[in-house]
Amino acid sequence: MALYLYLHFPSLQCDSLADAETAGLPVAVVDAQHRIVQLNTAAAQQGVKLDMGLASAAALCHKLHLLPYQQHQQQAVLMSIAQQLYQLSADIALDEPDGLYLRLCNMLQLYQGLAGYRAALMAALALLPYQYYYASAATPLAAKCLALQRLNLLTEDCTGTDAALKRSPLSFTELEPDIQQQLQRLGIDSLGRLLALSTAELARRFDNRLVSYLGRLRGEFFHALDYIRPGPGFSRYLELLYDISDMAVLSAPLSKLLQQLQQQLERSNTLCHQLTLRLYCRDSETKSYSVGSAQGEYRAANWLKLCQLQLESHRLTAPVYGLQLEVTQFAPQQAQSDDLFQPQQGNVSALQLVSLLQARLGRNAVSGLSLQNQHLPEQASSRPLPLLQTRSLTGALLQRPAFILPQPRPLQEAVEISSGPERLCPDGWQLAAQRDYFIGRNSKGQWLWLYRTAQQQWFVHGLFS
Template sequence: MALYVYLHFPALQCDSLAEAGQQTLPLAVVDTQHSIIQLNEQAAAQGVQLRMGLATAAALCHNLQLIPYQEQQQQALLMAIAQQLYQLSGEIAPDPPAGLYLRGCSMLQLYHGLDGYRSALLGGLKRLPYRYAYASAATPFAAKCLALQQFNQLTADHAVTDKALKRSPLSFTELETKMQQQLQRLGIDTLGRLLALSAAELARRFDHRLISYLGRLRGEFFHALDYIRPEPGFSRYLELLYDISDVAVLSVPLQKLLQQLEQQLERNNALCHQLTLHLYSRDRATKSYSIGSAQGEYRAVNWLRLCQLQLESSQLTAPVYGLQLEVTQFAPQQAQSDDLFAPQQGNISALQLVSLLQARLGRGAISGLSLQNQHLPEHASGRPLPLLSTRPQAGALLQRPAFLLPQPRRLHEAVEINSGPERLCADGWQLAAQRDYFIGRNQQGQWLWLYRTAQQQWFVHGLFS
């Protein structure tokens, strides 16, 4: 049994601003002909309607906010919705600028029937901030025609959908406006009257595109759909209604993007170690931030904390009108096996603490400490990545001071030698470069690491803790 679902999103660009937490004002989207093509509920409540002119709309609503229609942004929003719904329905084909085709018959076995599929799909749509209408039918064009009329039913009873199709005005079909006018002059104003005519008579009077459309509407002709494939990462763009120059205010729309990322990571049972945040300004070049997590995160609240620390440390140099969040690679989540008898840990793990410090102070400011198998004290320690486990080398068994001086200083006080000497040579064991190291104690009780050169000069190189 063939079953297709069509989802229609009448105000994607307008609703995306509501997603950014900026829906308090009446808002409308206008096309190049200065006609309103999208509006929010606040504008509709004051009498603004679709296809209304700007003069009439401004007279009805004095504080109406207008934004231009952006086809590229509309397309990106539609594809983002398709990717979010992919885990619920495996075959999704975009129908720009505002629709999606879903092949539902292939999902009925997975959801144990239409009721389970309906519940999962509508549940996923309710989590999205976009208004939508939907319908199901035996063919893609039939489902689209009903969805544009806000039929809002998912049913496998084709008798119900056929009856609704026959009452549908031609304005909800895919027929061109000129062809609709020709049919209306003949008294054909609904699909029922059009479908009652024979194909031979229609082919004699009208263009072949009418026969092609009716054939796909009835299911007599094959209707090819270009189904999407899941994207390997995550990329979302959000345009703001007004420019923002405060990090605290910018956190509100940023949190919306991070919540979308969290939903996708949860569906994929994955996490990510790094994301890239692009801030778009009108007068300056796009500024990009690379935010990392050593442990890997999927929760939006944890990523928001890291992003806020990164933004606060760098400060915004120009007002921001748009955000883009990108993640190129996901990593699978691994179950954490905590020891039942382990001591109680803090609220955050060691890796999370490292990530917070890196976001606040910079990556180069945080490092670990390791022992190297080098006899020279200047090279006996290294600065690896934080919390990197390294095996102690042979040099770790030697007595070395906790604090090395940046440069050895001449010894100008009396010292009691406790142990030594230990001869070290920096350059090929040449006599001039040799050093005889001792451990001594001065009159203040400090334990010093001393060395004597071949010229019998004494220096202090470090202090023991």
């Protein structure tokens, strides 16, 4: 038997605001006709209602925060919810701007029945900061009609859903307003009275829009749903209730986005190595920051620390009104086994330390160091990626210093020669270019790489680590 669930989110844009509910501030979303289309709990407690005019709402609540309706933002939030619920249901279809269709008949066996699926679904929805109402039925349109009435009905009992459907007013259907007016003039104000009429009689009196809707509502006509197939990745946008001009204050809303990222990574048992943070600034260009983790992370607390370290070195030139967090690639988590005979490890691994340094100093400021198979001093070492495994070199090359000075400096202190000389000629075998290298130690205990020219002048060319 077919079974569909409809999820209705009446105030997506309003609920997605950062700290609106926790601060207890009344917030409402207004459309282009200056009508209230969304509101939060605090605004409803002040008497503000849906479809109310802007003047009436402002008279009831003088502290009401108003936001313009943004369709693209609403669609992005709806898609993000569908992506998070995709781990529970394979067949999810968008019903823009504020609804989702979920086909349940092929998922009940996986959850050992409707009770197991209900528990998993409610646990997933409890993690989201959005109001929602739901209902189930044998057809998608029937489930939507019941959900719009906020019945919160999830059952396989067709008798109960059919009875509730017959009691439904026509205002909760998808019939056009002109058709509803014609039906009301005939004394038909509920679906029960409409469904009692014969299809032939309805087809004779009304156009095919009514017949098509009733056919899909009953399940007599095929209702095609465009089920999503989300790709790997994460993208969330968070609009701020107030403009923020201090980087430190951004930590609280950023933490909310990172918590959502952690939930998705935990469900898929994955982690990510890099994320992109975008700050939408008022009357200024959008600022984009790339934050990386060499080891890979899924915990929100660790990502927040990396983001804070990178943002500390930047200043805002314009206030921020929105945040967006994006991750394009996920990586599977590697199982970590702790050996009882291994020495005790520190709280921060080597890769985590590299990530912290790169976030604080910049990616180009952190590198590794390795010896090269070159006899010239300027080519004796290189700077590979951090912690990159390099081949070990033995013999005379190990006598090369780890740090080469950009320009040799004259020796101006007393040193104690330990080994040498080693003659090197960078420009062929010309006598004037020859250098005799020595290893010496100064009074501070530093090991220096020295050379003496043919004119008996001494220079410091490098330092040993």
